Amino acid sequence: MTPDTILDPDAELVRQAAQGDRHAFDVLVRRYESQIFNLARAMTRGDDEADDLAQEAFVRAYRAIRSFRGDSLFRTWLYQVTVNVVRTHLSSRSRWRRLWSTPVEAGADEDGDAAALATPGFEDDVVRRDTIDRALAGLPEDLRVAVTLRDIQGLDYREIAETLQVPMGTVESRIFRARQRLRTLLAPLLGRGAGAPALARPAVAAGDEG
Amino acid sequence: MKGCDDARTWMARGGDGSLDEALRLALAAHLKSCAACRDEAAGQGDVASVLHARPAAAVPPGFSARVSARLDRGASWIELAEWRTWTWRLxxxxxxxxxxxxxxxxxxxxxxxxxxxxxxxxxxxxxxxxxxxxxxxxxxxxxxxxxxxxxxxxxxxxxxxxxxx
Structure with missing residues (x-):
């Protein structure tokens, strides 16, 4: 499917927002606040940090909305803005941490992961989410973003390629490698989640059907 | 299909159901004969399932209002910084x-x-x-x-x- 054939459900609101209609943009904010906040949260692990970054993403999107030409879905473009905002933030934070962090702190973080996995009431949503986010945080940034966009946000490969501005093959490779690593990092959840609905299994293991 | 490398590439692409019928059948045939790739495919599916079921974090209350306030607050500075805006106004x-x-x-x-x-x-x-x-x-x-x-x-x-x- 080419971008020209995509019917963007946000097109009219985007057009109005580009003409300065703040109400139209407010509707877009409410429509995507959960996705954008959760994307930022999955990439940063902190509610406050994610809140700030998601806000920043929307503010930047509003500033730049006149430059959005509709070459992709608005949603894809908004994800792209968000990923750029978070990446910029992580990059600057990483530089700061390199100056101040010590190996002891890194080890303490791993202990925290283990403690979370051993927490009673493990099925609790908050703990489960935190465990997943910790596992994601253990991935290199390029793998983390790709697998988050695919398996948490539900974007298809083409949208992810557009969002990250990389070839489809790169997206496929990153997602494959991310899942490989997460299989180890999420082992406790995978072991316990055998009965969970296999939402992605039919597609990934399509060959099993043949 | 050349081997496991191709199979793994197609496993990923199959995640979107974007494999054509011929490749899908070739992948299925390979998985039947290759335990390592079969295990890999299962692992990929399991991880995807866990991630997909990740409980979404609730958006902090008042989020959209804070975005709106930031846009209001920043409007004058943003517009001043945007030379096209003030040059047109002039x-x-x-x-x-x-x-x-x-x-x-x-x-x-x-x-x-x-x-x-x-x-x-x-x-x-x-x-x-x-x-x-x-x-x-x-x-x-x-x-x-x-x-x-x-x-x-x-x-x-x-x-x-x-x-x-």
């Missing part, structure tokens, strides 16, 4: 200045032309054809002289005025 001012400049220069030219005409009239030796009202535009001429010129219809000269006739 267009009416620039147009007004341009118009004023044109009018001013046009007026100056008219006055200059009038003064030149008047000067010609003053040096005209034929007093009967001189236009008295033109004399009134010459600020250098004494008011009494101008009045006498108008009333009598005869051209008067000031003491310092040169005659060319």
């Amino acid at each position: 267009v009416p001012v620039a147009a007004a200045l341009f118009l004023a400049a044109v009018l001013w220069s046009g007026g100056s030219a008219s006055r200059g032309q009038a003064a030149a005409s008047m000067s010609v009239a003053l040096v005209d030796t034929d007093g009967a054809r001189a236009a008295p009202e033109a004399v009134l535009w010459d600020s250098s001429i004494d008011e009494g002289l101008a009045l006498r010129t108008v009333l009598t219809g005869a051209r008067q000269t000031t003491p310092g005025e040169q005659r060319h006739d």
Whole structure:
């Protein structure tokens, strides 16, 4: 499917927002606040940090909305803005941490992961989410973003390629490698989640059907 | 299919159901015969399932209101920083200045032309054809002289005025 054939459900609101209609943009904010906040949260692990970054993403999107030409879905473009905002933030934070962090702190973080996995009431949503986010945080940034966009946000490969501005093959490779690593990092959840609905299994293991 | 490398590439692509029928069948055949790839495919599916079922974090209350407030608060600074915005807003001012400049220069030219005409009239030796009202535009001429010129219809000269006739 080419971008020209995509019917963007946000097109009219985007057009109005580009003409300065703040109400139209407010509707877009409410429509995507959960996705954008959760994307930022999955990439940063902190509610406050994610809140700030998601806000920043929307503010930047509003500033730049006149430059959005509709070459992709608005949603894809908004994800792209968000990923750029978070990446910029992580990059600057990483530089700061390199100056101040010590190996002891890194080890303490791993202990925290283990403690979370051993927490009673493990099925609790908050703990489960935190465990997943910790596992994601253990991935290199390029793998983390790709697998988050695919398996948490539900974007298809083409949208992810557009969002990250990389070839489809790169997206496929990153997602494959991310899942490989997460299989180890999420082992406790995978072991316990055998009965969970296999939402992605039919597609990934399509060959099993043949 | 060349082997496990291709199978793994297609496992990923199969995640979107974007494999064509021939590749899908080839992948299925490979998975049947390759335990390692079968295990890999299962692992990929399991991880995807866990991630897909990740409980979404609730958006902090008042999030959209805070975005809106930031947009309101930042509007003036953002617009100031955006040169296109303020340059467009200056267009009416620039147009007004341009118009004023044109009018001013046009007026100056008219006055200059009038003064030149008047000067010609003053040096005209034929007093009967001189236009008295033109004399009134010459600020250098004494008011009494101008009045006498108008009333009598005869051209008067000031003491310092040169005659060319």
